Amino acid sequence: MPADAKAAHASNLLAMPAGHPAALTAFWFAGDRESAPNVQIAASQFDRATRQWLPARYVVNRHVMGEQLGFGLRRLGNPVAWLDASGRLHLFVVATGWGGWAAARILHLVQSSASNDLAALELMPVRVLPLSWLWNTSFLVRNAPLPLADGGMVLPAHFEIGLKYSVALRFDRAGEFLGMVRLSQRAHMLQPTLLALTPLSWVALMRDTRPDGHITAAQTQDGGAHWTDVPDLALVNPDAAVAALALAPQQMVLAHNSSAHSRDQLDLSASREALHWSPLQALAHGQEGDEFSYPAMTWADDSLWVSYTDQRRSITWQRFAVPAGVRP
């Protein structure tokens, strides 16, 4: 955590390429509290040589970005990182206009420094992604992109003013925006996380905003061109973010809050086909009122890395060499 940060939330993990000094880079937002004026995007890297996290530093400041864009950003939120085909780092950050999270937009930043080592990393804004006609408001990112064979990726996102629906944004290998497809016809699902079962068959798992909700799902059989809703999973969802990762064919893991009405239990589950899950590992179990939420996962250096928000005060991480029951 940066020294002056009292709160942290919404971490995202990015596996770094072999040969990079760091195994992975973590991004999250930190400040006095969620949606505080002083919230910035913080980052740290897990150094391969020392096997330690480097001291965190801020890499995105809303005032600096506003000056470069030519218009202001009211608040910063969830960051999501990606490396393009040339190894250049892209960061997608929730940035609000006039209003709360419902007035958010997705700000696309790209590495402007020669190196993406933490000490050298600099980012510059590309643009706010053009996603809606209504002053381009209310689209947010949360979960990691799904990498594609052509070097491009699909970035899951959602709309959340009033109706809540999920979308998939496609980018080419250089990080150029290619378009948006809706994931679902239902209007109570957000923060999708994507799993590829085959190159063309994917599943999206989503947070459910309904009371007594379950993790919701949609699937595509044509590489994301068309999506259909499928029945909710058996797993309950207390209106909380989930994160999924495919480690290998038929080897998938899901980090999710497993209590029906609170975020005090965070667990890891495993599946072979993304729609039926079995418990694998407890990540954090606390007392009533505790919060362990917004998990993120990635695979790096033969390990599964999981990070999550711990009581809204810090980001906690865990590393599993090979999770029990999973053969990557």
Add this chain to the structure above:
Amino acid sequence: MSADVSWLAVLLATDAPALPAPWVMRLGLSVGWALVLALLGAGLGYRLASGKRRLLAAALASWALLPGPLTPDYWLGLAFHAPSLTAMLLCGWGLQRLLFPCDASAASAARAPASSLFAGEHGAAVFPGGMLWPLLALGYLLLLDTFAVLPLQLYAWGFSPALLLGLLALSVLPWLLRGPTMAAQGLPRWLLPTALLLFAATRLPTGNLWDALLDPWLWLVFNGLLVRRLYRQWRA
């Protein structure tokens, strides 16, 4: 044959948007809000002498063109991003009518508030029924599309080159059919084709054609004009 199919696919595609360069977006945002603020200043200052009125409009426009957070476009951009090209052209046209009237009747009209540009006689000139209704309907459809209420993804069509070519052809059709007599009617004859050509050249404000044609504020103004027109008809 395959080359033809590939050409057609590119034309109809919505998944290869040409987006404006960052510096072009920034310039478009400042110029757009400069035009809007200048028109507002010129309209609200209709009691001023023409010299002072021009000065007020120029001062407001210059303020918006300055860089940094102490300028209005920085905050207007935060809330509303950039105006549409249609709105920018309307503002430019309005400024010309208000600040540099070309004849006696125009000079008389220029003494009226800016809102009168879009009402009565002038309203009839600016928004003949053929133009107001499609833009109003388009706004409602785009609003519904934003909330994913429509079965199709209308906003994505705004990235299609085919839509640009189709609308461009449609917008010049009255011109081609009626010839130069349309010239007497002022703005409508060139507004849409110019906005579309400007979009083709700059991709402003976002790279999406719908954003270039109509922004939510302009659509709200059109709704206001419609309500006023209906009210006047009802009173008459």
